[in-house]
Amino acid sequence: MIDKTDLDKRKAFILATVVYEYINTAEPVGSVTLAQKYNLGVSSATIRNEMAELEAGGYLVQPHTSAGRVPSDAGYRTYVDRLMPAESLTKDDSRRIRDQFREASRELTDVIEQTTRLLSGLSGNLAIALAPSRDTHAFKHVQLLWLSSRTSLVVVVTSAGVAAQRVVEWSNDVLADDLTRLSNALNSHLGGRIMEDIASADLDRICESAGASAEMRDAVRQAFAQARQTDEPEIAAAGAQNLLDQPEFHDLRKLRAILRIVEEQRTLYDLVADELAGDLPRKSQAHVRIGHELGPDELSECSVVTVPYSFGDRGVGVLAILGPRRMPYARLMALASGTARSLGEHLNDVEIR
Amino acid sequence: MIDKTDLDKRKAFILATVVYEYINTAEPVGSVTLAQKYNLGVSSATIRNEMAELEAGGYLVQPHTSAGRVPSDAGYRTYVDRLMPAESLTKDDSRRIRDQFREASRELTDVIEQTTRLLSGLSGNLAIALAPSRDTHAFKHVQLLWLSSRTSLVVVVTSAGVAAQRVVEWSNDVLADDLTRLSNALNSHLGGRIMEDIASADLDRICESAGASAEMRDAVRQAFAQARQTDEPEIAAAGAQNLLDQPEFHDLRKLRAILRIVEEQRTLYDLVADELAGDLPRKSQAHVRIGHELGPDELSECSVVTVPYSFGDRGVGVLAILGPRRMPYARLMALASGTARSLGEHLNDVEIR
DNA sequence: GTTTGGCACTCCATGGGTATGACTGCTAAA
DNA sequence: TTTAGCAGTCATACCCATGGAGTGCCAAAC
Secondary structure (H helix, E strand, O other): OOOHHHOOHHHHHHHHHHHHHHHHHOOOEOHHHHHHHOOOOOOHHHHHHHHHHHHHOOOEEOOOOOOOEEEOHHHHHHHHHHHOOOOOOOHHHHHHHHHHHHOOOOOHHHHHHHHHHHHHHHHOOEEEEEOOOOOOOEEEEEEEEEEEOOEEEEEEEEOOEEEEEEEEEOOOOOOHHHHHHHHHHHHHHHOOOEHHHOOHHHHHHHHHHOOOOHHHHHHHHHHHHHHHHOOOOOEEEEOHHHHHHOHHHOOHHHHHHHHHHHHOHHHHHHHHHHHHHOOOOOOOOOEEEEHHHHOOHHHOOEEEEEEEEEOOOOOEEEEEEEEEOOOOHHHHHHHHHHHHHHHHHHHHHHOOO | OOOHHHOOHHHHHHHHHHHHHHHHHOOOEOHHHHHHHOOOOOOHHHHHHHHHHHHHOOOEEOOOOOOOEEEOHHHHHHHHHHHOOOOOOOHHHHHHHHHHHHOOOOOHHHHHHHHHHHHHHHHOOEEEEEOOOOOOOEEEEEEEEEEEOOEEEEEEEEOOEEEEEEEEEOOOOOOHHHHHHHHHHHHHHHOOOEHHHOOHHHHHHHHHHOOOOHHHHHHHHHHHHHHHHOOOOOEEEEOHHHHHHOHHHOOHHHHHHHHHHHHOHHHHHHHHHHHHHOOOOOOOOOEEEEHHHHOOHHHOOEEEEEEEEEOOOOOEEEEEEEEEOOOOHHHHHHHHHHHHHHHHHHHHHHOOO
């Protein structure tokens, strides 16, 4: 039903306008409002017909029979992906970001916290920041175990215990001897090193000299990446009180759900960590998840903008903005990206421990 | 008007009962309810007369003409100080506290956070924990400067910059030479030391060997104490969503005020730091502040239970519970004291860095 | 075929009016 | 000093009528 082809130019414009108007007013938007405020060159009756089709297509919904329309998840999605004009940082915003980082702390925890305050202040929503994990555990042991000719188990042990264990499926048969040789090579080279200091490049070099396949190399990399992330990640959030301004959170149940999520590190982490899970995150590219795309049902009326940031070879973190679905996506994406870029630069500059 | 003497036995019982009932029901309590639920041996009319006098005495207030009575700040205060039966920890609570600390982290930040979660869970309110400040700056320089024969300026400089500067008034004339000699002695003995490791006893010894007066010794001590505290204190809060259950926070403005306070480290700090300001805090002695006693107007409908905790000679922190004035004081005081005691023991046991 | 004006219909939000009930304070008698 | 009784007050809940916003549909116009 939802299909690119069923959005001709006029429908697209109407959809975009409905979303835009709803984002600004928080009121369901009706055909007359649309015809009056934006000169569509057609009458409200025509708009009514189009809106009925947009509703049939799943882009709009009606809160009740005699109300205007409100965007659905799919409506917002289409708006964000195809209809919304991109925005770049306003002069004022970028100045405020610059000022903030000019006098920012040198301590990672503090920087992360200050960044969430900045971002929540600028965005008027809840801001979240996930710090790059800084794992100081010592490497102990790694073992690639032969399970069958096409599957293996990779185990990484650090001073904190088993830090990663994952089953790998090979596309070609492997020999137990090859796995043992690679394990030995890794162990002899890495013994006693701090997890944090083991760069992907190191792993690649060892794998190569041990004659491991590209596939094995990737498996080792991923296992080590996982082992690093086992460390409790540092995460901060700020600006929950901003959400009180939004009419959608005047319902106490929704508010409670949000507050619980903010206080539970774990849920908060899950919310933003997806951003890290993908392949290499594209630099400072903001990413939006809307309503049910977020997973948890309590968040079905929320959206999240996430953007990764990175510094040096020390790892990658995530900034995020959580708010009602009815959020100014383009602006928030620009804000998040800009802040992420500045944060990365700042972290590089001050050479945080 | 408010005076011990105007509380005869029956008035005291009625006041206590009103407070108790209101704490449990959150509804203004009327004379008939009182007569029926608690057998006072007198009729509701008599109780009405007594309540009218309690209101005249400032212990009770009426939300509006035809409503029951609600305790005033003074009413709560009298209840807490003189009428309320003390409680000790229930078996269940003390087990939960014990269990929590048995498997608690060894990392100070984590312990503090876990403690706030525990305490907010047990109390059903917002819990706050202030960690003992742990200053790792290096000592650089101290100077006692002669301003006049009776006044001096003491400056302490650490690797973080000027950490303390205070004017002292002497009760007797002092000589510039004496101040210089003392300054030199301190600098030569303390050069390069970490602030945290400089014990009061060290300072005393140096002062004594330099022939300084008791007054000077105290001035030096205080300057160093101030220099240590300059470090941003670590503070954590948890359980804001608990407050949503309380009817007094269904008003969005009040809720927003609370959320702002929770997110602003500074305000939060001010709220609990009073506990440290007094003389030596009595060990694990819980302390209650009610409504306007707290200072900030936004908190005029809240109460706070604070209790200091200490471990070794490493410093002192504070646990606190913030909630509506209508809180079960005796229970919360027992909870806070018990948790503070266990926290102190835990910190001693694991010898946190 | 598309667009438009007109019209009937639906549903929510609002406001006034009224009933209800939980109090109190007062008075007069015990 | 206590008590019963009673009149008075005020917040709350509820009902119902009204108004308004918006839709869907149809027949006519383009």
